Amino acid sequence: MFMTFSREKWREGGLLLPILLFLCIFFLIPLAGLLLRSLTEPTFGMQNFEQLLATSTYVQVLSNTFLVAALVTVISLVLGFPLAWCITLAPRGWGRWLLSIILLSMWTSLLARTYSWLVLLQTSGVINKVLMSIGLIDQPITMVHNLTGVIIGMSYIMIPFVVLPLQACMAAIDPMVLQAASICGAPARTVFFRVFLPLCKPGLFSGALMVFVMSLGYYVTPALLGGVQNMMLPEFIVQQIQTFLNWGLASASAALLIILTIVMFYFYLKVQTDSPVSTNTGA
Amino acid sequence: MMLLSQGSMGWKLKSSLYVITGAIAAFLALPIFFIVALSFGSSRWLVFPPPAWTLKWYEKFFENPQWMESAMTSLKVALLTSIIATLIAMPASFALVRGKFKGRDYLYSLFTLPMIVPVVIIAVAVYGVFLNLGLTGTLFAFVVSHVIVALPFAVISIINSLRLFDKSIEDAAVICGASRLQAIIKVTFPVIKPGIFAGALFAFLVSWDEVVISVMMASPELQTLPVKMWSTLRQDLTPVIAVASTLLILLSLFIMTAASIARRYSNR
Numbered sequence: 433m434f435m436t437f438s439r440e441k442w443r444e445g446g447l448l449l450p451i452l453l454f455l456c457i458f459f460l461i462p463l464a465g466l467l468l469r470s471l472t473e474p475t476f477g478m479q480n481f482e483q484l485l486a487t488s489t490y491v492q493v494l495s496n497t498f499l500v501a502a503l504v505t506v507i508s509l510v511l512g513f514p515l516a517w518c519i520t521l522a523p524r525g526w527g528r529w530l531l532s533i534i535l536l537s538m539w540t541s542l543l544a545r546t547y548s549w550l551v552l553l554q555t556s557g558v559i560n561k562v563l564m565s566i567g568l569i570d571q572p573i574t575m576v577h578n579l580t581g582v583i584i585g586m587s588y589i590m591i592p593f594v595v596l597p598l599q600a601c602m603a604a605i606d607p608m609v610l611q612a613a614s615i616c617g618a619p620a621r622t623v624f625f626r627v628f629l630p631l632c633k634p635g636l637f638s639g640a641l642m643v644f645v646m647s648l649g650y651y652v653t654p655a656l657l658g659g660v661q662n663m664m665l666p667e668f669i670v671q672q673i674q675t676f677l678n679w680g681l682a683s684a685s686a687a688l689l690i691i692l693t694i695v696m697f698y699f700y701l702k703v704q705t706d707s708p709v710s711t712n713t714g715a
Numbered sequence: 716m717m718l719l720s721q722g723s724m725g726w727k728l729k730s731s732l733y734v735i736t737g738a739i740a741a742f743l744a745l746p747i748f749f750i751v752a753l754s755f756g757s758s759r760w761l762v763f764p765p766p767a768w769t770l771k772w773y774e775k776f777f778e779n780p781q782w783m784e785s786a787m788t789s790l791k792v793a794l795l796t797s798i799i800a801t802l803i804a805m806p807a808s809f810a811l812v813r814g815k816f817k818g819r820d821y822l823y824s825l826f827t828l829p830m831i832v833p834v835v836i837i838a839v840a841v842y843g844v845f846l847n848l849g850l851t852g853t854l855f856a857f858v859v860s861h862v863i864v865a866l867p868f869a870v871i872s873i874i875n876s877l878r879l880f881d882k883s884i885e886d887a888a889v890i891c892g893a894s895r896l897q898a899i900i901k902v903t904f905p906v907i908k909p910g911i912f913a914g915a916l917f918a919f920l921v922s923w924d925e926v927v928i929s930v931m932m933a934s935p936e937l938q939t940l941p942v943k944m945w946s947t948l949r950q951d952l953t954p955v956i957a958v959a960s961t962l963l964i965l966l967s968l969f970i971m972t973a974a975s976i977a978r979r980y981s982n983r
Contacts, residue, residue, distance in 0.1 A: 444814045447806035451826060451866070454803055459829060459863050462840035469843070511739050518736035520719065530740055537743040539971045541924050543941050543948075544960030548746035551753065551761050551952055558749070558763045591743060607719040620718070620725065628718050649833025651927045656948065666835035670931075673839060686836045697831050 467690070470683035480684035490668075490681075494688075497665040500582055500654065501647035505640050507587040512594030512639065513632075519595070520602040531599075538592040546656050549585045550576060553657075581657035582664075586647060593646065594639035601635025634703060641700040645693055665689055747964060754957035761952060776958040785943035786962070789923055792854070792939055796861040796922035797869075801915040803862070804869035812877045823874075830867040834927045837863060842931040852934025860928045865918035872917060876910020909977040916974045920967060 470480050484490050515534075519527045537545070552559050553575040560572040575581055609631070613623045651666040658664065663671070665685055672682035718724065724732075749763070754772055756765025776782050807826065811819055829837060841860045842851065850856045880903060888898035926941040933942040944959050 444810045444816060447810035448822070450803045451807040451870075454862070455825065455829075455866070458841065458844075458859050459837070462844045463832070463836070466836070466840040466843055511742075514732055514735045515739050518732055521724075521732070530736070533740050533744050535971065536968070537747065539920065539967050540747055541941070541960060541963035541967055543924070543926050543944050544750055544963045545746045547944070547948060547952070547956055547960055548750040548753075550948070551957075552746065552749060554952075556760070588742065588746070591739070602719070605719060610718050620728070624718060645831075649835060651833075651835040666833060666927075669835060669839055673842070679843070682839065686839060689833055690836060693831065693833060 463690075466683050467687050468683075469679050470687045473680035473683065480680045481688075483681060484684050484688070490685075493663050493665060493668045496662050497648060500579070500586065500662070500664055501644050503583055504586040504590055504647045505644045507583065508590040508594045508643050509636065509640055511587065512591050512598060513636075515591070516595045516598035516602055516635075519599050534592045534595055537588075542589070542652055545589070546585060546653050549581070549588070550656060553581055553584065576657055577659040579658070579662050581659075582654045582662065585653045585657040586650060589650075589653060590643040590647065593642050597639045597642070598632065598635040601632055605631045637703045638700060641696055641703060645696045645700065648692055648696075649689060750957050750960045751964065753954060754961040756954065756957075759954065761954060761957075772954040772958045775955050776962075779955075782940075782943060782955070782959065785938050785940045786959075788854075788857075788937060789940040792857045792861060793919045793922040795854075795858045796865050797915045797919035799858065800862050800865040800869040800918040801873075801911060804866060804873055804914065805911065808870055808873040808877055812874055813882070823870075826870045827867040829863050834864060834925075838928040838931045841928065845932070851932055852937050854937065856932045857929065857937070857939065860932055861922040861925055862918075864925060864928065865921040868917035868921055869914040872914030873907070873911055876907040876913075879910075880907050909980045913974045913977040916970050916977070920970050923966060923970075924963065 471477070473480070484494075515530065519530045521527075522530065551557055554560075555572045555574060557575075559575065560569075563569045564572065575584065605628070610623055610627055613627045614620070618626070649666055650664070651670065654664045655667045655670075658667075666689070669682045669685050669689070672678045672685070753761055753763065753765070755768050755770070756763070757767040757769040757771070758765050804826075811823060811826075838860070841856075841863070845851045845856045845860075884906075885898045885903045888902045889895055893901065924941065925939075926945060929939045929942045930945055933939070938946075940959060940963070944956055947953065947956055
């Protein structure tokens with residue numbers, strides 16, 4: 433406030449210079465280079481995209497990526513909903529405990545957790561043993577290096593990302609609205625489906641979009657828990673580069689993934705700003 | 716009958732909700748407890764519950780120079796990443812919070828973009844450049860690529876603490892005769908320090924736990940702990956990985972606690 437306008441402006445430029453330089457040189461230019469490669473390697477044209485969308489194995493990878501992302505989104509919504517509801521309901525202390533379990537699982541090393549699932553789910557692993565001892569199955573079922581493994585491992589990772597926005601949304605709902613509905617004679621079921629669930633919609637939407645976007649781009653968990661049969665896009669990209677040195681095809685898939693991510697994220701931001709939660713809390 | 720207060724909820728609904736929640740919470744906590752327990756188990760084949768408890772996998776971990784070296788590399792990379800990310804994020808946060816220029820929202824989105832773009836794409840893009848420059852497998856490559864993904868966390872944390880700070884206090888110091896820089900160093904900085912500290916911790920944690928980029932940047936000579944874990948995992952499931960995992964978990968827990976204490980302190 434005590435400086436002339438032009439000097440202030442110059443100072444802001446100076447403050448922003450390091451981050452802008454860094455991101456341009458090491459992030460934006462490499463990213464642009466990668467996207468450009470999808471059009472220029474080996475020759476200029478759309479051949480990489482055509483190949484990607486015409487070869488059945490590659491289409492398989494794409495559809496598998498969407499299948500996994502969709503399944504994981506649905507499962508983490510189904511499991512995350514009661515958890516978020518319970519945190520909202522529970523007395524303060526208990527709610528805190530539940531939240532800290534969620535935060536702990538979110539911030540624990542991804543690799544450590546994935547390794548743990550690898551061990552838990554293996555044929556001679558604890559889960560198979562427990563299932564056999566309670567008589568649910570006679571023979572160990574294969575739960576890793578296939579779709580089941582990926583779905584379990586990924587849903588487990590994504591639940592916190594559903595619970596946190598959903599819980600914030602539920603906490604902002606006025607209980608009086610639900611009470612009003614039941615005073616007017618609505619049975620519990622109707623209150624739930626016609627009043628409570630619609631009010632949770634913004635939280636459900638933003639959680640679901642977040643999980644879907646993140647699932648599309650996940651590498652570590654699908655690579656370790658999945659099999660060759662159900663490869664996902666990120667693993668495909670790395671494989672094309674490291675094993676086949678096929679930068680053109682890898683870049684085309686990367687471009688596809690980026691476009692998908694950014695489009696979905698745009699919707700995510702839309703949902704967020706339109707939600708009653710963010711206007712209520714001023715966030 | 717209200718669905719948002721437990722007192723008036725039907726007991727059937729209430730109890731089934733609590734049972735389901737308990738099961739899901741257990742599902743979330745299970746892998747963490749399991750891995751810690753396994754690291755102390757005696758069985759090579761990861762039998763659970765283990766026949767006996769032992770520290771031999773810890774001995775194996777600490778005796779093996781490769782594990783120790785990769786742990787030291789991780790520490791070095793994470794420290795450098797955290798320092799550099801904080802140093803770059805700090806002035807930018809000042810400019811974004813204090814500045815009155817157009818396009819601040821766009822800049823904010825740009826700075827947090829590395830959080831949205833899938834890590835695998837950042838990894839591949841940076842790898843392409845560093846491969847051409849012959850820089851893969853260097854400390855420089857590790858730190859630079861980690862700073863990219865750690866920056867958003869530092870920026871968000873510092874911006875949040877700066878937003879909460881009342882600028883008129885700093886202006887008061889200037890009116891009393893301090894220069895703007897003195898006022899920032901002596902008045903503003905001590906107040907927002909917990910936020911900066913938390914940002915640095917999160918940047919550290921992001922780097923410490925980063926797998927995908929590190930796997931691309933690594934060389935046989937230089938690898939971080941997650942890379943060593945990754946390559947070992949591809950061969951077998953030895954309990955030494957459980958030890959490495961437990962150490963990773965401990966550090967995450969420690970940093971998370973430190974960050975939440977710093978945040979509570981800054982929100983006072």
